[in-house]
Amino acid sequence: MEPRVLVVDDEPSMCRALSAVLERFGLKVSTALDGLQGLTKFRRDVYDLVIADLKMPGMSGVELLKEIKRISPRTPVVLLTAYGTIEGAVEAMKEGAFDFLQKPFSPEVLRDVVSRALRPRDQDSPKSRPIITQSPLMLEVLDMAREVAKSSAPILITGESGTGKELLARYIHEHSPRSRGPFVAINCAALPEGLLESELFGHERGSFTGAVSQKKGKFELAHGGTILLDEISEMPLALQAKLLRVLQEGEIDRVGGLKPIPVDVRPIATSNQDLSERIRQGKFREDLYFRLNVVHLKLPPLREREEDIPLLAEYFLEKYARLNGKPVKEFSPEALEKLSRYSWPGNVRQLENVIHRAVLLARSERITAEDLILEEEIGVGRMGAGLSLREMEKRLIIETLRRVGGNRTRAAKLLGVSVRTIRNKLKEYGIDGRIFAKGGNDGAV
Ligand SMILES: Nc1ncnc2c1ncn2[C@@H]1O[C@H](COP(=O)(O)OP(=O)(O)OP(=O)(O)O)[C@@H](O)[C@H]1O
Ligand SMILES: [Mg+2]
Numbered sequence: 452m453e454p455r456v457l458v459v460d461d462e463p464s465m466c467r468a469l470s471a472v473l474e475r476f477g478l479k480v481s482t483a484l485d486g487l488q489g490l491t492k493f494r495r496d497v498y499d500l501v502i503a504d505l506k507m508p509g510m511s512g513v514e515l516l517k518e519i520k521r522i523s524p525r526t527p528v529v530l531l532t533a534y535g536t537i538e539g540a541v542e543a544m545k546e547g548a549f550d551f552l553q554k555p556f557s558p559e560v561l562r563d564v565v566s567r568a569l570r571p572r573d574q575d576s577p578k579s580r581p582i583i584t585q586s587p588l589m590l591e592v593l594d595m596a597r598e599v600a601k602s603s604a605p606i607l608i609t610g611e612s613g614t615g616k617e618l619l620a621r622y623i624h625e626h627s628p629r630s631r632g633p634f635v636a637i638n639c640a641a642l643p644e645g646l647l648e649s650e651l652f653g654h655e656r657g658s659f660t661g662a663v664s665q666k667k668g669k670f671e672l673a674h675g676g677t678i679l680l681d682e683i684s685e686m687p688l689a690l691q692a693k694l695l696r697v698l699q700e701g702e703i704d705r706v707g708g709l710k711p712i713p714v715d716v717r718p719i720a721t722s723n724q725d726l727s728e729r730i731r732q733g734k735f736r737e738d739l740y741f742r743l744n745v746v747h748l749k750l751p752p753l754r755e756r757e758e759d760i761p762l763l764a765e766y767f768l769e770k771y772a773r774l775n776g777k778p779v780k781e782f783s784p785e786a787l788e789k790l791s792r793y794s795w796p797g798n799v800r801q802l803e804n805v806i807h808r809a810v811l812l813a814r815s816e817r818i819t820a821e822d823l824i825l826e827e828e829i830g831v832g833r834m835g836a837g838l839s840l841r842e843m844e845k846r847l848i849i850e851t852l853r854r855v856g857g858n859r860t861r862a863a864k865l866l867g868v869s870v871r872t873i874r875n876k877l878k879e880y881g882i883d884g885r886i887f888a889k890g891g892n893d894g895a896v
Contacts, residue, residue, distance in 0.1 A: 459489035486510025497675030527568035586756035610750030613800030632676030640685035658707020683720040767806035857887030
């Protein structure tokens with residue numbers, strides 16, 4: 452499929468000239484004569500690139516840019532400026548414009564910008580992480596995922612917590628014809644019913660107290676792409692009925708809206724609960740289950756794919772050593788043995804956290820069994836004879852920090868030492884205390 456470009460310029464001759472050149476490059480072009488019209492088109496269809504004039508009556512290029520970035524942060528926007536209006540261009544770059552072109556420009560310059568803007572940026576995107584595995588069970592799931600990615604049928608992904616359900620959902624999106632469209636995730640367990648509904652389907656201005664402006668729901672934002680309905684088992688029953696209707700009709704009703712809005716979205720739902728059990732309890736609609744269950748991908752827990760443990764461990768070792776600039780290179784044989792023996796109730800997420808912490812604890816190029824702190828070992832009960840005082844002190848400090856979510860003041864109080872002591876100890880161990888913050892185990896520390 453050829454890439455689609457939206458050209459927005461208030462000068463019809465400019466629109467025509469740009470279209471002609473871009474079509475010669477093999478692109479599919481749509482044009483709009485002002486920002487508002489451009490935005491309407493952008494909301495309706497999926498575009499790979501937007502080229503807009505900076506100065507237009509009504510909605511300016513920068514305003515359009517902001518709106519587009521809000522809808523689809525990854526869509527590149529190139530702005531056109533008249534000679535000498537550099538301030539506007541600087542502001543545009545700050546707002547996330549991909550680049551700007553000074554008029555007049557040659558087709559060569561245009562070609563260069565366009566090909567840079569359309570180059571896949573998967574490598575630098577934190578969203579597209581590889582799925583590391585050598586397990587036949589997993590490879591089979593991935594084969595099936597790529598196969599079903601081609602259609603737009605709903606997909607249900609189940610698996611214990613931390614098995615990689617969200618990762619797999621992104622993988623499916625990226626291997627689907629919708630990959631250039633948005634990937635929008637919503638956690639159905641995180642919001643109360645009323646908020647969840649307007650989050651999913653949007654609302655009209657004034658539809659309830661506090662609805663001061665119109666708001667698009669995640670389904671609309673995912674138009675042309677994929678929506679991840681995370682933890683679907685927790686969705687309230689009333690909303691399940693509405694969701695079923697959306698899946699059947701392919702259109703949504705904003706809260707307080709007068710007419711349905713058609714959306715083209717591939718839904719992926721995840722659950723770490725047994726949905727048939729939820730159905731028996733009357734907490735999940737059977738008809739919705741059948742609708743979502745057209746394709747069911749089951750992620751095996753880590754303990755059922757032991758061959759992945761050393762592979763993932765090496766992968767996370769390399770990743771966190773690089774991110775933290777620590778010269779850690781390998782595991783001792785005992786460390787690998789310890790990893791393989793453990794049952795990993797928290798699956799890959801737990802393994803990732805354990806390795807992350809071990810990389811920070813390691814005092815040489817080698818991670819030892821001692822550096823690997825597994826849940827069952829944490830706690831004073833396991834800190835008896837056989838450990839050096841120094842090691843006990845270290846474990847106690849780490850465990851305390853973990854319990855208080857990284858709050859050094861509280862940890863210091865509990866341990867009866869000063870905050871400075873904690874800071875110094877952490878420095879001595881080569882640990883960045885931020886890793887203890889809840890949910891703060893991702894990315895650089
Ligand atoms: N096979 C894998 N290769 C590399 N990283 C993985 C793999 N599986 C999971 N991860 C990593 O483990 C962490 C947890 O994965 P993810 O969030 O997808 O799990 P989940 O099943 O959605 O968990 P939960 O049920 O708790 O929401 C993420 O950081 C993810 O990148
Ligand atoms: Mg998840």
